[in-house]
Amino acid sequence: MAFIAAHSEIHHALGQAERSVAATGQALLQGLPEQVQVAARELHDSAHALALALRGVDGGAGLAQAVRDRLVGVARDIAMQREALLRRSAMVERSLQSLVPQQGQASTYTGALGRYGGPAAAAGAFRRF
Numbered sequence: 098m099a100f101i102a103a104h105s106e107i108h109h110a111l112g113q114a115e116r117s118v119a120a121t122g123q124a125l126l127q128g129l130p131e132q133v134q135v136a137a138r139e140l141h142d143s144a145h146a147l148a149l150a151l152r153g154v155d156g157g158a159g160l161a162q163a164v165r166d167r168l169v170g171v172a173r174d175i176a177m178q179r180e181a182l183l184r185r186s187a188m189v190e191r192s193l194q195s196l197v198p199q200q201g202q203a204s205t206y207t208g209a210l211g212r213y214g215g216p217a218a219a220a221g222a223f224r225r226f
Contacts, residue, residue: 110150
């Protein structure tokens, strides 16, 4: 009876993960940051619930082929979303760099350390005893 309860819990958690992946994909297509954040949180929670449900399963041998195929599909979809986000992030970074050029000064406090933190320290001007 415990196996049937665990089996039902796995199906429920897997279904929730599939719905969360789809909702995250839809939110990404719409491009609304608030919806993406909510969908990503739901995806994280459903993935955690799925991991907990699968904790007692001994590898893939304890799962039916259909369940394994669904798990592979969820993992594949998450990987595709991750790659799309990385590409989008790189594109946004390039766009920002073209709009806001790099400043000549490396940081606000460049040279503020004077002789104590500059070349004198690297040259061994200060000895340790």
